[in-house]
Amino acid sequence: MSKSAVALLFVGLFLAGGVISFWKQKLPKGVILVLAIGSVMCLAAGAMRL
Template identity: 55%
Template sequence: MTGLSAVLIFVGLFLLGGAISFWRQGLPRGVVVLLGIGSALALLAGVLRLEVWQ
């Protein structure tokens, strides 16, 4: 696992936690969806950068 993939996975999990927290607080749906999309993209990029796929 490279450093960049670890950072991307960490950021994705951080954003996912923020989206869940914002959803529980009842913030606007657009903010939660935006955080969810950002989380999914960061996690996907981190997983795809793992060296097991090469």
């Protein structure tokens, strides 16, 4: 596994945790949506680099 793949997967999981946290805090849906899209993109990029 390359360092970039690990970094992208870590960032994607970190952002996913942020999505869950923001959802529980009842923050605006637009903020949660942008964060979720970023998380999915990081996880996908990390998975493709494996």
